[in-house]
Amino acid sequence: MIYILLLLIILIWISCSIGFFKKLLMVFTKTEKDPLFTKLFSGDLDEHRNALNEIIELRDVGRLKSLSKHLKPISEASALILDSRIGHSDYFYDGRRYPHFAILKLDFVKSTEQCLCNLYTMASLYTPLKEERLGHIKVVEKTKLENGWPDYELCICCYCQQNYKAYYREHHGPWYKWEKI
């Protein structure tokens, strides 16, 4: 009889604990309204990758700052879900296949107030054409080499007016090497 009573007490204690953690999780998800949190912690590979890709594209510094407050759990979730499933080609060119850059971007936003254009020099995924189309930069001049091959594009950041030379490069595909001038 005493064992049954003990078992009952243990069962009640476990169910209370689960309820407590569920409430804690609800408080956390209510406080953090950004829909990216749900995707990031969904445990689903595609959802998680899409969320990281959205972070890579994101220009809203307020949202990035708020996400960066949870950099540690986000990077831990990323390591857990992605590390065993990232191939070599995932590190090249396309933001969609460049998951770790999202974590680097959140770390950048957390540690500095500098303009996001500083990230251009840190990754091979930014092209002058796309950045201009999105209204982030203005391409002022396009230069060519003597053989007619593209050399660099002179760009100005629309937010901080920093000048860049974006050199055309090829390695498994076209990319740009950005340099501050």
Ligand SMILES: [Zn+2]
């Ligand atoms: Zn800038």
